[in-house]
Amino acid sequence: MSFGRPLLRRSYAEDVQILPTSFQKGLLAFSGVLVTLMVFGKLGLDTPIVWFLGNTWINNVTLALIFAIAALGINILVGVTGQVSLGHAFFMGVGAYTAVSLGGEGDGIKACVPWHEEMGLLERAGDCGMGLPMWVWLPMAPLIAAAVGILVAPAAVKVRGLYLAIVTVGLVFIGLHLARMFPNYAGDYESGRKWPGLEFRLWKEDTPLIDMTEDGKWFGFITLSEEQKQFFFLLLLLLGALWLAKNLVRSRTGRALQAIRDRDVAAEVMGVPEFEYKRLGFAISSAYAGFAGALWGSYNGRLSPVDFSLTLSVEFIAILLIGGAGTVAGTMMGTMFVELIPEIVKRMTDKLSGQLGGGWLEPLANVLLTKGTPGDFGPISITTTSPGWPMSVFLWNLVIYGVLIIAFVIFEPLGLYGIWLRFRNYWKGWPFSY
């Protein structure tokens, strides 16, 4: 600890600590105290925590927490190991379908055999689902995903750079076809199937030990709504994932991975076995993806194979670039930014459409919005969600998203983290320029 001299490092351990300044440590302690007070209702509010984040934003933020876990994974592969992968959606799918096969409702283990109907094991095509509790499927999802990652690694390690990106694109398409081939795992290709809820059971008993799908009290004294329960549970998991990721980056393994990213030949000369570490990078990244995939399915309740298409992979590349590749903090910022932008755009459009009848933004609303009546010309449709001009807000989000990727790569290659660094460094030396 070095008070007053924030940049003075006296040992390696000090250099790599997670919270290097006393300000950050204080901030963490303060938020810890705040959360504890909130939990025990000592902040002078009638219903503790219920006011927190409202009830509409919390869904988006919770989804962002899940995506943050997956983004940590892609950061380890692309940002830390330097292997450009567009196959993250595939590994998320592996985790998600592991979860639903182990935890979902279905016709038992016979239905999990591929082509069971053709082989005569079952009278009709069944769904693979064993109804096991969460403590089985949640740890199994990252394990199976990591195993698949290790299986894919030999092919992926052989090619480098852009060739790897193309191979992993192929992986996503093969994955989508596998989902079509095995409807006993994936369910109907369009509508998907139901995932097990976020409930903690000891075994298959009726009332869950800790449930997260109903309003009520936790452990008898913490009053929480359903959304908040899920939020806090996922926040806890994200903190664990963050802690692991941060520790990985500053460990021997992390340094080896970074050496491979910076110059693979040099790393090998220094005694870092390239193949082993690239494979490890794949495995860890896939494990994160699988974990997040299982949670996503469980949180959403229902996903279809189409959700694990290339767009999802690109979303993670966008998160990485917008946040700032290679940094854990940047990954977090990127996830929040990318995941919350659709909701922000939607809210802005709703606000604008409220002004259509009259208001100080009426001219702008008239130019931008259209209700689909003849002669009403504007790029954003507020009445329809089907494709066709004018485009719905959903499709405009995709456009915004693509433009953001381009803009960030051209103008701010370090991403939001770079912007933050510049901001921080400016105020650190203020009023001096450095």
Next chain:
Amino acid sequence: MNLAVLLAQESGGTIAILTQTIFKSIALGAIYAITGLGFVIIFKGTQVLNFAHGAIAMAGAVFMSILVSDGGLPFLPFDNPFAPPAGETPGIGRWLVCLALALAFTALLGLVLERLCIRPMVGQSLFAMAVITLGIEIALRPFNVDAVALQARSLGIPWGNETFGLFGAILPKSFIAAIIAGVVSFAAVYIFYRSKLGIAMRAVAFDQEAAMAQGINVGRVFAIAWGFGSALAGLGAIFFGMSGWPPNGAVSGETHPVLAFRVLPVIILGGLDSVIGAVYGGLIIATFEIFAGEYLSQWNSILGSGYSTIVPYIAMLVVLIVKPYGLFGTEEIRRV
């Protein structure tokens, strides 16, 4: 009696099916090759792996459909000034003029994209460039899909779904058209590479700085690579929309957006920077895909419907493990 017809009757249509399959493979191969050539030209000229190729290609098909069909303009509130009289298919001459115009528009789109998004990034890492093209793909695709909206837009093919017979097989005329287009575009690329500009492009591909020192305008080479590559992409997409496979003479929001991703295995097989590789790759991959679709169809229930579309990806994985730089690609020399 003709020997071929006799053969076809004798073998209960086996030869007919084989003929049809072969022609279909060559036609699809030609389309893959056209689109793949666009990829290769852009990669060779500018060292950019263009993930936006699919969006640009589909934009070309959309331009074409606007020019030749009376479906109205997609994004503007007034009527389509180019549209032929209602219910009339354009004649072959008019159609070819429209094709040239559509390709010109596509090339222009490529030029604009290059100027706006790629030029500022000259000299940056390949990954950053590839990610920019991913961004372009995402931003353009909604416009493309919206332009064709729910129904596929007609491409006004003059010969429509007409067929002709050969060895007892019934073949759409579009197969021949696609093969002709493939030959013409390969010839165009071949001649281009022997022109002064093409030599300049190869010099730029070899070493940008050295080329610049020889007085080559690298910026212009970049622009031409993108313009030419985009036009080829559009050509591929237009012929992809012909009869013989799902879109059936139209540009559709379902099959067209993935065209470029189906071409990725082609250029991987041929090698990212090989012109002849794109042609061989296209033919080989299409042959695998069509033959698998035709002759493994009795196992459809096990392989899953549409299994033939992932055959190229599996072929690509195998190729990459055996020959990481494709059949004709330049092997990367790793200097220490």
